[in-house]
Amino acid sequence: MPELDSAMLSRLLTSLTLGFHIIFATLGVGVPLLISGAEWIGIRRNDPHYRLLARRWTRGFVVTVAVGVVTGTCIGLQLSLLWPSFMEVAGQVIGLPLFLETFAFFFEAIFLGIYLYTWDRFENPYYHWLISVPVVIGSSASAFFISTVNAFMNAPKGFKLDNGKLTEIQPLVAMFNPATPTKAAHVISSAYLTSAFVLAAVTAFLILKKGQTEYYKKALHFTMVTAFVFAIATAIIGDFSGKYLAKYQPEKLAAAEWHFETEKGADLIVGGVLDENGEVKYALRLPKFLSILAHGDPNAEVIGLEEFPKEETAPLFIHYLFDLMVGIGMFLAALSTLYLVLQRWNRSWHHSRVFLWAIVASGPLSMLAIEAGWIFSEVGRQPWILWHVMKTVEGATTSDHVGAMFLLFLGLYIVLGWICTVVLLKMFKDNPVETEFEQMER
Template sequence: MHMLLSGYDPVVYSRMLTGLTLAFHIIFATIGVGVPLMIALAEWMGIKRGDDHYLLMARRWARGFVITVAVGVVTGTAIGLQLSLLWPSFMKVAGQSIALPLFMETFAFFFEAIFLGIYLYTWDRFKNRMTHFWLLIPVVIGSSGSAFFITIVNAFMNAPAGIKVKDGQIIDISPFGAMLSPAMPTKVSHVLVTAYLTCAFVLAAIAAWSLLKGRNHAYYKKALKLTMTAAFVFLLSSAVIGDLSGKYLANYQPEKLAAMEWHFETTAEAPLVLGGILTDDNEIKYGLKIPFALSILAHGVPNAEVTGLNDIPEDEHPPLYIHYLFDLKMVFVALMVVIATAFMLTYRFNRKLAYSNKWILRGIILAAPLAMLTIEHGWIFSEIGRQPWLLRGIMRTSEGATVSDHVDTMLWVFAALYVVLAFSSVTVLIRMFRSNRAEDEIAAKGIQGGEEA
């Protein structure tokens, strides 16, 4: 009765709180996955080239990484707590079917944390620097493994596998079958590559900012070259995975593909729609239609038939505004491609200009928040595009949420926590590096770098 009189809906508040937590956590989770790989690349370059600038790069990145790991632990713990409290019915099903990767994700984090401590403690303690480098590999494996296993759970939510449902009860459970959901290959690869891409751009933006401020030291040039080369490679990889993701949607989640492209009639030679306004009778005005592109995205050939929303029960349609989420994400990706390509081409023909052109440096600085926003938009698009399902075809979102009171109070409490964590982590990181600039550390320690970048 209280819920009816007050307009309080625990499902809505549960979705809001979970969404807020995931949106905040994914920033630190992305950094936690991508930065260890960039640290490994920098240390490898330093050892192989005998260049202490790259070794210092790895060391400085590792210092900042520790701060983000600490915040990621807090927000990750909050997610675990909220899954149990806010989504009890889902966790009951998950405990029966997909608990193995949930456990393995925790194990992967412990594996990462143990070796991270050893790696940080043993700087300059080995005569053979490769010994120290090999201690970082478990950190890279553990961080990527955490993302791998938790994304398997999300893939299961989008395309449940390894279970059978009879009379509302789950039977014939195959834990490994559940892990091998049809969504798993594209989901996992997309999450990992975009995390690497985002961190490459974030670290590139720090170097670009320093160069833009006139700190024309070889250290920053080498950092920019390393990170932008990595970003360019990961951009190409993400494009291939994005194409495969479209083909997955066409075969396993046609309603999401149709909703994101406002594709209502099942037709061959389907166009891909960018922008536009949808009228009440499902006509698209002012949209840019690219002929055959949706058929190519869905099945690889221009005359392929693509399922329309009219052939899917109306109560299973995702919200149609995901069209704009997808378009905005693609705008961000296009801008990042332009920025990365501009730097690589400029570097190819005029290295000095690549490090001094203000527009290129400003573009790289812009690419960092764009990359993180693309990550955020991608998750929002994925989760909203699965609605009304929590477990597609098995459990609706309204069936999985708690019916308890006070979720709205929890929302405000956790929001305040995230504000404090965000302010604290940003303040610590800024003070850590502003008071200890790379060129000052190089001069104080007499570090000698190799050739110019």
């Protein structure tokens, strides 16, 4: 078991903060797109149900944004306190997107406030909808900029390190590094996908509890169609991400796939366990699929872990994180596809209790996939905080008080999570759809 020194405690505290923040950050990126889409459909079709959807989602979204601001501030604070050596190096090179991420958030927050308080203030409803567009742009831009920072940690470019001193710093090169396209695209697409399934899960649960109404049917259809689009997009981007790993981080891919020996026509290992001799047992092997994932060629050579020093490779449990992320992604894609097929055939099965419970499960499962993906991304980079430039232990603080900070922040997140849950439940319980719809119709 790893020793709980200051470096390990710093990792645990950062993981705790990121794990909590990513819930609200994901919804913060994805929900504005669904709000804007629902209002646009409502205006275009003159359908009050879709406009009511946008109103209610906006109110819930504002609560999650408030919590996301607090946890995002905690991340900024912890970067400086827990990782001073890392920030001393990285801050000089990758400071541009950190600044732009803050600007994007301010941009989003300004228009969100205007959007929230200008319902029914315009004769032409499209004017109000147009205010939602900067909110969508700002939230997605914020995700893009912060993703470039994480991409830089996986592919540090745009500087030279001579005797511990930074020279020839190029901020744009650092920002648009080789990992940026796949990293940013995957983060944004999966946020849209997860948000759609979270809202679909809430809708399906309410249908099971209250029965089918026209409002809930439209909400479920809109979220499931959106989920289908981004499930396909996320799968395609995931394939590009695998090819990125094969080219730039082959040891990470090898650890994730338990690929120990370099070979051509490599099999993809799903599940399984490692025995005391390092042999894989009880796994499903898909012939040549790893070569296809890595290079798009069933006979291509895939580098194995044997090529790398053991102390410079990630822990092998990331294999399960990768399988969990991909497995849930496949389930979500299959569920949304099946919904569209059944709906197209005008069958009632897509509103059956079994199918609705599957949609309810898709909400927490999609968020679990987000958590597994981020842990895989961060742990899979170990022992490096900056890939092949700085190890994690070199970037961490040597303070003796990280353990106390961990307990304080744990308490903070428990309180924030409880408050957020209570406020959201009370907000919608005290304002049922039926009552609000009647008020809109008057």
